[in-house]
Amino acid sequence: MNDIELLHEAARLAVEYVAGTDGRPATPDAAALAGLDAFDEPLPDGPTDPSDALRLLSEVADPATMVSTGPNYYGFVNGATFPVALGAAFLVNAWDQNAALPVMSPAAAKLHDVARGWLLDVLRLPGHADVGFVTGATVANASCMAAARDELLERAGWDAKSDGLFGAPPITVVVGENTHSTVRKSLGLIGLGSDRVVKVLTDDQGRIDHTELPTHLSGPVLVCAQAGEVNTGAFDPFDEIADWLAATTDNGWLHVDGAFGLWALADPSRTHLVAGLHRADSWATDGHKWLNVTYDCGIAIVAREGALRRTFSSVAGYLPPERGFEAMHHTPQSSQRARQVEVWAVLRTLGRSGVAELVQRASDGAQLIAEQLRGADFDVLNDVVINQVLLRYGSAATTEALIAEIQRDGRIWCGATQWRGETAMRVSVSSWKTTLDDAARAADVIVECARRLTPHE
CATH class of the missing domain: 1.20.1340 (dopa decarboxylase, N-terminal domain)
Structure with a gap:
């Protein structure tokens, strides 16, 4: 051969x-x-x-x-793969382009420019924002917050890139008590500390309670909010947070972790969820979740032009003069694959209305699952506003036994989570293949598995 x-x-x-x-x-x-x-x-x-x-x-x-990649996987907010994304991935792998610089791949550089514009369009974010493609939401969060760190410290008279953080003015980091683990991990990566944060109380859906935001802060302030709490899918009150930040300090930055929830911006029927989201300074999301491109594809978006470049630019004698967008100067990695090609291919195929329909269909599937399970003695613990369903079946112990039975059965897959200190079951509808019929069958499987449990369980 x-x-x-x-x-x-x-x-x-x-x-x-x-x-x-x-x-x-x-x-x-x-x-x-x-x-x-x-x-x-x-x-x-x-x-x-x-x-x-x-x-x-x-x-x-x-x-x-x-x-x-099929219609029956409901775990970890994992997307499937659109055929056009997989086809584009075949081509990208065959081309084997290093997308670091235009001189290395003119095609990748051009498609970055187009995909960037389309992303900002479909997500209704500022057209001047910078966009970097990275491995996933963890690195996207870290990239955005590193840019925030350097911007906040520059305003305070400190050059973090040159002088590091030793002796730098302290940055107060404010997060909700339900902030995702990747945000804490990212804070540790950029030297701000995963636990050196001000935690704000959250409501029964995991949203920041804006009335509990701290007072009497001084100096630079970085706020990390959420678009799509990982268990409930809830959205923080962005307008209230932005108003508080503006009233609290003249040196603030609002970052939003929107690993999957940011795509709600593409759905005009969910404007009530995303009110004020455009007022943030940066946003992190994934393409390999709701947009259903292949792994891996994270996206860092920063409204302040030049902020990513200030943080990530590098100098070497062999690098050519700047010619268009240079990815290696806007992301942590130098060599990188052309993730933007799959994003471009899916956006071109779906169009604005297709992305909105993708969000609507998954959310409708989640609501259908919740409705069916409410009628079968399940406690639905969240307001199902997008693609997340949070469930408990009887006690936490019974819920654990049910999850084990579902996973043993194998027809569908969903997993456990911790909610308010006890085990719950999380169902994430993220695959483009999952129809309403598939969602109804998933609910039937869950009920069937529940009925197989012994009374002692």
């Missing part, structure tokens, strides 16, 4: 996998998991037939995958 034949074979196996996902259970069975032991072999002493590697991947790894 020559090189081209090998690539045709790989494409054939990939297409066969995609074609079979709709009819497969969401989780692999015990035999498939046991089969992974076939990979426990010594490193060959010399070259082997590359077609054998493809065969082993197809025969052994494929059956042991979580079928998150």
Whole structure:
């Protein structure tokens, strides 16, 4: 098998996998998991037939995958993959472009410019904002907050990039008590401390209670708000937070973690959820969640032009003069794949109305699941405003047993979370393939699994 034949074979196996996902259970069975032991072999002493590697991947790894690309996966807010995104990924991988600089990939640079404009358009964010494509929401949050750190300190007379943080004016970081773990991780990464924060009380949906925002702050202030609380899908009161920040300090920055919830901006029917969201200084989101491109694709958006470049630009004698958008000077990584190509392909295929319909359909599916389960003795713990359903079935212990039974059953997959100190079940409707019929079947599976539990459970 020559090189081209090998690539045709790989494409054939990939297409066969995609074609079979709709009819497969969401989780692999015990035999498939046991089969992974076939990979426990010594490193060959010399070259082997590359077609054998493809065969082993197809025969052994494929059956042991979580079928998150199908309609029956409801865990971790994982999106599936639009066919056009997968096709674009095939091309991007074949091109093997380093998207760091236009001189390395004129095509990637051009598609960045177009995808950036379309993203800001569909999300109704300021057209002048800078956009960087990174690995995921963790790095997107860290990138935005690093830019915030440097901007706040520059206003206070400190050059953080040159002089570091030793001796710098302190930045007060304000978060809700339900802030996502990736925000805390990002704060640690950029030197502001994951626990050195002012935590604000939240309401029964996990939204910041703006009446509990601190008073008498001084110096630079960074506020981290949420668009889409990870369990309930709730949105912080952005207008009230922005008003408080403006009244509290003349050196403030409002950042929004919108890993999946930011896409509600694309749906005109959800303007009540996103009121004031445009007043933020930066936003972080993922393409591999609700936009359903392949892993991995995070997106950092900063309203202040030049802020990302100030933080991430690098100098080397071999780098050419600036020619258009230079990705390596706007993100933490230098070498990087052209994630923007898949984003461009999906946005071009769906258009503005298609992205709105994507958000609406998933949210409608979540509401349908909640309605069916309310009628089957489940406690729905959240106001289902977008694609998240938070459930408890009887006690926390019974809920844990139910989750284990659902995962053992395997037809769908959803997972556990902690809510108000007790176990709950989280159902995330994120796949473009999940129809209302699929959502109704998922609710039926959950009820069926619940009925199989013994009274003691």
